[in-house]
Amino acid sequence: MAEFVRLEVTDGVGTLRLDRPKMNALNVQVQEEIRAAAAEATSRDDVKAVVVYGGERVFAAGADIKEMADMSYVDMVERSGPLQSALTSVARIPKPVVAAITGYALGGGCELALCADVRFAAEDAVLGQPEILLGIIPGAGGTQRLTRLVGPSRAKDIIFTGRFVKADEALAIGLVDRVVPAERVYDEAVAWAGRFTHAASSALRAAKEAIDLGSEADLDTGLAIERQQFAALFATEDRAIGMTSFVENGPGKAVFTGR
Numbered sequence: 001m002a003e004f005v006r007l008e009v010t011d012g013v014g015t016l017r018l019d020r021p022k023m024n025a026l027n028v029q030v031q032e033e034i035r036a037a038a039a040e041a042t043s044r045d046d047v048k049a050v051v052v053y054g055g056e057r058v059f060a061a062g063a064d065i066k067e068m069a070d071m072s073y074v075d076m077v078e079r080s081g082p083l084q085s086a087l088t089s090v091a092r093i094p095k096p097v098v099a100a101i102t103g104y105a106l107g108g109g110c111e112l113a114l115c116a117d118v119r120f121a122a123e124d125a126v127l128g129q130p131e132i133l134l135g136i137i138p139g140a141g142g143t144q145r146l147t148r149l150v151g152p153s154r155a156k157d158i159i160f161t162g163r164f165v166k167a168d169e170a171l172a173i174g175l176v177d178r179v180v181p182a183e184r185v186y187d188e189a190v191a192w193a194g195r196f197t198h199a200a201s202s203a204l205r206a207a208k209e210a211i212d213l214g215s216e217a218d219l220d221t222g223l224a225i226e227r228q229q230f231a232a233l234f235a236t237e238d239r240a241i242g243m244t245s246f247v248e249n250g251p252g253k254a255v256f257t258g259r
Contacts (some may be wrong), residue, residue, distance in 0.1 A: 006177040007021035007047075012197030013190055014047035018054040018088070026108040027064035028079070034112070038089035045116075045258070047191035049096040052116055053186055054087070054109070059099070062107025065072055065134070083108075087140045091115035091212070094205040096196050100189035101125045102182055111119040111138060114145040117208065119175070120189045121167045122182035127175060130162035148215065150174055153158050201258045203246060206230070 004020040016037045018024040026034075041047050054060050071079065090097065090112065099105075099116035105127045113119050113127070121127070129142045137143060138159060147155040150173045158165060170176040180188050197205060206229040213224030233239050237259040245254035 002031050002033040005037050007037045007044075007116065008095060008194070009044070009047055009206060011194065012046065012048040013051060013193045014041045014044070014049070015051045015053055015190075016041060018052075018060055023061035023104070024054045024057050024109065025062065025064040026060055026068045026112070031083055035086040035089045038093055038141070041066050041095070042093050046094065048199070049097055049098070049196040050093055051100055051186070051189045052112065053189070054102065054105075056102055056182075056186075058103035058109075059101045059105040060109030060112055061104045062109050062130075063140075063183070076139075081171045083140050087112055087115050091141075091145075094178045096193060096204060096208070098189045098192050100186045101176065102185055107131055107138070107142075108140050111140040111142045114141060114149065118177045120178045120180060120185055120192070121170060121176040122185045123167055123179055124182055125170070125176075125179075125185075126163065126164045127167075127170050128164045129159045132159060133162040146175075155229065171203075197228070198256060200236075200242060200256045202236045202238055203233055206233055213227075 004018065006017050006019070007077045008015045008017055016034070018030070018034075020027075020030055024030070039139050041050050075146070087108070097116045099113040101113055101119060101121040102125060105113045105121070105125065107128075107130060110129055129138045129146065131138050131142070143155070143159065146158065150158075154173055159234045165175060166178065167179045171179045178188065210222075210226045210229045214225050217225070241256055242254045
């Protein structure tokens with residue numbers, strides 16, 4: 001039984017809930033529990049979309065610096081791979097994933113939010129990659145995912161300075177996708193995730209994979225990935241249901257089976 005991270009499922013939406021008081025610091029145990037929760041969300045057929053949530057007060061304030069301070073170069077050579085892959089397991093969930101950000105999402109917390117497909121933030125949320133102030137750089141995907149999301153110059157400004165990014169700026173630069181009052185963040189995220197509980201899950205998986213893999217490749221490779229995913233969906237029951245429903249009843253009325 002996980003101590004700090006759990007997957008709670010209601011009406012097809014899985015909440016990957018961090019709960020390590022006071023600030024959800026991402027120590028090694030939390031990292032591995034995130035990996036396990038992401039694997040569970042991936043494997044469960046009753047989970048159609050996922051919300052990543054740290055609670056009403058804070059998303060995650062970063063790595064556990066007390067734990068990290070005692071690690072040597074050799075220790076971190078061994079740990080950096082599992083650290084990255086633990087958070088990447090969230091990015092690899094083949095279902096829509098939304099981060100519901102309250103309070104601080106700093107360092108590893110920001111990197112965890114970057115693993116979601118979209119990010120909803122509270123009006124008073126604060127994001128950032130302050131690792132430079134510790135004499136290090138982001139090590140769980142921040143230099144790569146932040147750059148791909150907001151562009152190299154903005155990512156360099158945020159990472160070089162280690163400054164905090166408030167919600168309004170985060171929205172303006174595309175670091176988050178929606179800003180709402182703090183008390184509504186989780187509900188808004190659940191409502192977004194809930195849109196997919198009866199969607200064509202194979203098509204969603206294909207769309208996410210085509211976008212994610214294609215964005216890391218040249219255009220011709222991306223188009224080849226899209227073509228393969230597009231054609232493969234013609235082997236699914238949902239494709240037949242969707243097209244038949246469109247012809248007979250018009251758009252948006254299909255009842256998909258997930259097969």
